[in-house]
Each structure stands twice: as structure tokens, then as C-alpha cells.
Amino acid sequence: MSSIHKCGTVALLGEPNAGKSSLINALVGCQVAITAPVAGTTRDAIRGILNTKQSQIIFVDTPGMQRATNLLEQKMNRMISGAVKTADVICFVLDVNHITQKTLNKLANYEDFGVPVIVVVTKIDNTTQAKLFQVLDQLKKYSFVKEFVPVSAYKKIGTNTLIECLEKYLPAGESIYEEDLYTDTSTRTMAAETIREAIINQLHDEVPTGVKVVITKYENEQRTVNIDADIICDKPNHKKIIIGNRGNLIRLIGMKARKNLEKLLGQHVVLHTYVLVREGWRNQSEWLQN
Numbered sequence: 001m002s003s004i005h006k007c008g009t010v011a012l013l014g015e016p017n018a019g020k021s022s023l024i025n026a027l028v029g030c031q032v033a034i035t036a037p038v039a040g041t042t043r044d045a046i047r048g049i050l051n052t053k054q055s056q057i058i059f060v061d062t063p064g065m066q067r068a069t070n071l072l073e074q075k076m077n078r079m080i081s082g083a084v085k086t087a088d089v090i091c092f093v094l095d096v097n098h099i100t101q102k103t104l105n106k107l108a109n110y111e112d113f114g115v116p117v118i119v120v121v122t123k124i125d126n127t128t129q130a131k132l133f134q135v136l137d138q139l140k141k142y143s144f145v146k147e148f149v150p151v152s153a154y155k156k157i158g159t160n161t162l163i164e165c166l167e168k169y170l171p172a173g174e175s176i177y178e179e180d181l182y183t184d185t186s187t188r189t190m191a192a193e194t195i196r197e198a199i200i201n202q203l204h205d206e207v208p209t210g211v212k213v214v215i216t217k218y219e220n221e222q223r224t225v226n227i228d229a230d231i232i233c234d235k236p237n238h239k240k241i242i243i244g245n246r247g248n249l250i251r252l253i254g255m256k257a258r259k260n261l262e263k264l265l266g267q268h269v270v271l272h273t274y275v276l277v278r279e280g281w282r283n284q285s286e287w288l289q290n
């Protein structure tokens, strides 16, 4: 490794549910992005910053690539385009068990993009060696790809190799962010995301994709943070589902969210949640602003 300091931006792209957010968390070493077993979890471009001895790598997690069916998804696609435009390196993330021709066509779009493309084959803890070799063999024909790196975000296999590999392609430069900063997302936004994560992980099907969380109060009081959050849902029956029988589910969501918020903030948290219905908010521009 050369002694020249490197600094640059790496966009993590891929299909919904490919494992991009889990990967950024594993690379940065702490949770900057929420993760869930359903597609469409990430809605914004989220930066995670890693400082090594010889570099500062600014990873940008993006929403999964999909055809937009509403204004929210159009905004998500704009997030992807924005991240790609400013990237020094593109990291295309593939789930080793879900590689389709459609996905590979999306990868092929970056052939003449003008920045180095690295393919990360993730979730290798969840496959056989034979399957991984077969996948790597299948990928060989994409010769514009600079490197293929197998990883497991869960087991942190291959993550150091990936970091070293990315450093080769980053431009020389001084760090942009302070060394102790691991993300530029505000704690208020991270709190909203933590609550949304608790909702997604308790509810599957279509309910979570229509949920938005808005922090309406965030007050620091010595060792306690008082947080009020509105949980906006898309349909009246979704509100009923989120609240659950006699409020069982919203209580459970609140408990899980509070525990994770306390971990995130390192403080005692008092959390109040309110569930509201705003039908069709995903197609109303005023609801799509941060």
C-alpha cells in the first residue's frame, strides 16, 4: 500500500434487499443504516464514513434499484442517480443467492460510466463454496468490472479485503470529514429511522412500505432524551394493524425502538408514539420532504 492518503466516495448500489445497508454497517463498524428482511427499506442516500491509516472512505448507501410506482419511489431513484454522479467508485452489491439476468443487465449499464466498478457478492455465509464459484464464474464475462469481492456482512468475511481493494481506486486527497464522525445523518433522523426499523421488523407485507416516521419532539434533558414521534401510515386499516389488538403491537414496537434508541444515543429515552393516517402520502410532495 502506498503512503499517499486517499479520500473518496463509494456508492453502494444494487437490487432491493441485496444487503447494501448491512454491508455499509459492517464496513463502517456501527449502524448507520437500518436493515430489514423486506425490500425497500432504505429511502435516502445515507453516508457512512470509514477512516483507515491511509484513507477516508465515504460510503453512500442507496435505496434498492426498482421501477418507481409513486413519488416516494421516484425520489428514491433520484437518490440513486445523485449518489452515482458523485461517486469515485461504484460498488455493485449482489446477493449470491439472487442473481438474475435483470440484475446483471443493471450492472452492465455501468460499463461505460467512467468510474471503476467493483462487484461485491454478499451473503456468502448463506451459500456453498460450489455455488459461490459458479456465481464468480458467471460474472467473469463482465470484464469491465475491476474486481469481484465475496463478502459476508453478517460474519464480516471479506470486508477488509473489500476496503483494501477500494483504496486502490480512490483518488489521492485529504480527509473531508472529522475523524470521529461516522455519518452525517442527524441524530433526529437516525431516531426516526430506528423507529421505522422497529416497525418494519414487526410487520411484514405491505404495511411498512407505506410508513413514515416524523419526530415532532426531541428534547435532551441531562441523561434523558424525550422523543415524540408520529407514525404516518397510508391506510386506515394499516393504522389498526400497527396498533394491534388492545395496543399490543404498538407497545412492542415502542419497546424495541426505545431499546435501540438507547443503544444509539447512549442515553435513557422516553418515547411517545402517535399513529396517524395520511392516505396517499407517498404521492404528495409535501410529505416527501425531510
Ligand SMILES: Nc1nc2c(ncn2[C@@H]2O[C@H](COP(=O)(O)OP(=O)(O)OP(=O)(O)O)[C@@H](O)[C@H]2O)c(=O)[nH]1
Residues within 6 Å of the ligand: 014, 015, 016, 017, 018, 019, 020, 021, 022, 023, 034, 035, 036, 037, 038, 039, 040, 041, 042, 043, 062, 063, 064, 065, 122, 123, 124, 125, 126, 151, 152, 153, 154, 155
Ligand atoms: N445471511 C446473510 N444475510 C444478510 C447479509 N447481509 C444482509 N443480510 C440480510 O438481507 C436482508 C436485507 O438486508 P439489507 O441490508 O436491509 O438490504 P438492502 O440492500 O439495504 O435492502 P433495501 O434497503 O431494501 O434496498 C436482511 O434480512 C439482512 O439481514 C449477510 O451477509 N448474510
Ligand SMILES: [Mg+2]
Residues within 6 Å of the ligand: 020, 021, 022, 033, 034, 035, 041, 042, 061, 062, 063, 064
Ligand atoms: Mg437498505
